[in-house]
Amino acid sequence: MSQFIPFLAGVFLLALGSVLGYYTRQSIAKKRAGTIEAKLQKKILQAKAQAEEILREAKQKASRILETVKIEEDERRQDLLQTERLLLKRENVLDDKISNLERKEAEFQDKVEKLRKIKEGLESLQQEALRNLERVSNLSREEAKKELLNNLEKEYQKEILEKIKNLESEGWQRFERKAKELVALAIQKVAVSQAQELTTTTVALPNEEIKGRIIGKEGRNIRTLERLTGVEIVVDESPEAVMISGFDPIRRQIAKTALEKLIQDGRIQPARIEEMVEKARSEINSQIKEAGEAAVYDVGLVGLEPRLVQLLGRLRFRTSYGQNVLLHSIEVSHLAAALSAEIGADVRVAKKAGLLHDIGKAVDHQVEGSHTDIGIKIMEKFGQEQEVITALKSHHEEYPYESLEAIIVQTADAISGARPGARKDTLENYLKRLGDLENIATAFSGVEKAYAIQAGREIRVFVKPEEVDDLGARKLAKEIAERIQEELRYPGEIKVNVIRESRVIEYAK
Numbered sequence: 001m002s003q004f005i006p007f008l009a010g011v012f013l014l015a016l017g018s019v020l021g022y023y024t025r026q027s028i029a030k031k032r033a034g035t036i037e038a039k040l041q042k043k044i045l046q047a048k049a050q051a052e053e054i055l056r057e058a059k060q061k062a063s064r065i066l067e068t069v070k071i072e073e074d075e076r077r078q079d080l081l082q083t084e085r086l087l088l089k090r091e092n093v094l095d096d097k098i099s100n101l102e103r104k105e106a107e108f109q110d111k112v113e114k115l116r117k118i119k120e121g122l123e124s125l126q127q128e129a130l131r132n133l134e135r136v137s138n139l140s141r142e143e144a145k146k147e148l149l150n151n152l153e154k155e156y157q158k159e160i161l162e163k164i165k166n167l168e169s170e171g172w173q174r175f176e177r178k179a180k181e182l183v184a185l186a187i188q189k190v191a192v193s194q195a196q197e198l199t200t201t202t203v204a205l206p207n208e209e210i211k212g213r214i215i216g217k218e219g220r221n222i223r224t225l226e227r228l229t230g231v232e233i234v235v236d237e238s239p240e241a242v243m244i245s246g247f248d249p250i251r252r253q254i255a256k257t258a259l260e261k262l263i264q265d266g267r268i269q270p271a272r273i274e275e276m277v278e279k280a281r282s283e284i285n286s287q288i289k290e291a292g293e294a295a296v297y298d299v300g301l302v303g304l305e306p307r308l309v310q311l312l313g314r315l316r317f318r319t320s321y322g323q324n325v326l327l328h329s330i331e332v333s334h335l336a337a338a339l340s341a342e343i344g345a346d347v348r349v350a351k352k353a354g355l356l357h358d359i360g361k362a363v364d365h366q367v368e369g370s371h372t373d374i375g376i377k378i379m380e381k382f383g384q385e386q387e388v389i390t391a392l393k394s395h396h397e398e399y400p401y402e403s404l405e406a407i408i409v410q411t412a413d414a415i416s417g418a419r420p421g422a423r424k425d426t427l428e429n430y431l432k433r434l435g436d437l438e439n440i441a442t443a444f445s446g447v448e449k450a451y452a453i454q455a456g457r458e459i460r461v462f463v464k465p466e467e468v469d470d471l472g473a474r475k476l477a478k479e480i481a482e483r484i485q486e487e488l489r490y491p492g493e494i495k496v497n498v499i500r501e502s503r504v505i506e507y508a509k
């Protein structure tokens with residue numbers, strides 16, 4: 001019994017310790033749970049504070065954006081109002097112009113009606129006078145005219161033919177200079193060969209994607225190129241090509257060269273465009289100078305004004321009907337020198353005038369007036385000899401011939417421009433010109449057939465000998481030549497050759 005009591009006491013103490021330990025652990029666990037809950041609560045509060053801060057900032061940004069949009073909207077509204085006022089003003093101006101135009105048109109119609117009435121009155125008076133004459137003579141106007149001409153031709157045909165022959169014979173003796181000119185034309189076969197050259201305004205592209213890069217963002221690249229070169233770049237639907245439009249051939253060439261360099265380089269942006277345009281301008285200026293110096297060296301002139309040489313070099317980029325003007329000038333210089341040596345004129349004056357006769361074309365797109373007048377002013381400005389100016393100013397017959405060298409330069413210019421192959425023309429225009437020549441000739445009475453030959457430089461007309469006599473053939477040639485001059489446009493001259501052939505046939509039996 002005494003041993004059992006300590007055992008019970010130990011069991012009791014053990015149970016008591018277990019109970020105390022359990023409640024102690026529960027207390028500690030509750031404290032820890034309270035601490036974690038407090039931390040979570042704190043983080044929740046912090047998250048709410050941050051959310052409120054973000055929401056407040058978002059509201060502020062939204063408010064600022066709304067204010068900006070409102071300001072921009074007001075500005076656009078003002079721009080629209082200003083544009084509307086400008087359009088209204090232009091519309092009023094246009095209405096005024098239309099009213100003035102209608103008023104002037106009405107006045108013009110009144111004047112036309114008055115003139116028509118006056119014309120009708122004059123015509124009626126004229127017709128009445130003609131009817132009176134016809135009544136008195138018993139012949140119509142055309143019948144009387146035809147009868148008179150026929151009688152005169154029949155009566156004086158032999159005398160007229162003899163007079164024509166005498167005039168031709170006297171003309172050969174009286175106009176020795178004309179004879180020398182005809183002899184000079186015979187040496188046109190020595191004209192130097194010349195390659196045809198066309199200044200193109202088309203730039204080929206490696207692919208279609210490059211067009212977008214040439215235009216650039218919102219068109220800034222193409223605007224920069226147009227501003228720097230002074231030309232218009234046309235990017236249309238042409239496959240893999242762009243067109244360069246402008247009146248100045250030098251600007252077109254600079255733009256073409258710069259664009260080709262940009263395409264080859266691949267970097268197309270405003271700064272690079274400025275650099276390439278400057279390089280192209282420097283390159284073209286060097287080419288102009290070299291071309292002018294080469295031309296002067298080719299014809300053998302020394303001591304020519306350097307600025308005149310520079311202007312001469314600009315003709316390298318100028319064409320006329322496909323013929324390069326600089327090469328044409330060199331050819332004219334050589335021909336004029338050969339003609340002068342042949343007939344005893346001043347070779348140096350003719351050579352120099354031939355080289356510089358088209359110098360006005362270097363700046364005719366910048367200065368008003370014909371290229372002949374511009375060339376005269378340039379020559380006078382640079383103090384060139386008066387005999388050279390006199391020799392070149394008549395090459396288009398705008399001024400009368402004042403020297404033998406002037407005739408020579410005009411002849412050499414006509415030879416260089418009019419010889420077959422010198423100037424380019426389209427096949428359609430070529431065939432149309434030949435057809436028009438033949439149609440004009442065959443439209444005359446008595447013509448059997450007509451053929452345009454020598455690339456349209458000559459037309460041979462065969463007449464019916466029983467309808468057209470020798471005098472009539474001469475008249476017919478003159479009338480055909482006059483009709484061609486009135487109705488056709490052509491470089492050089494056209495020879496009208498009327499052929500009247502008489503055949504006598506007999507049979508031996």
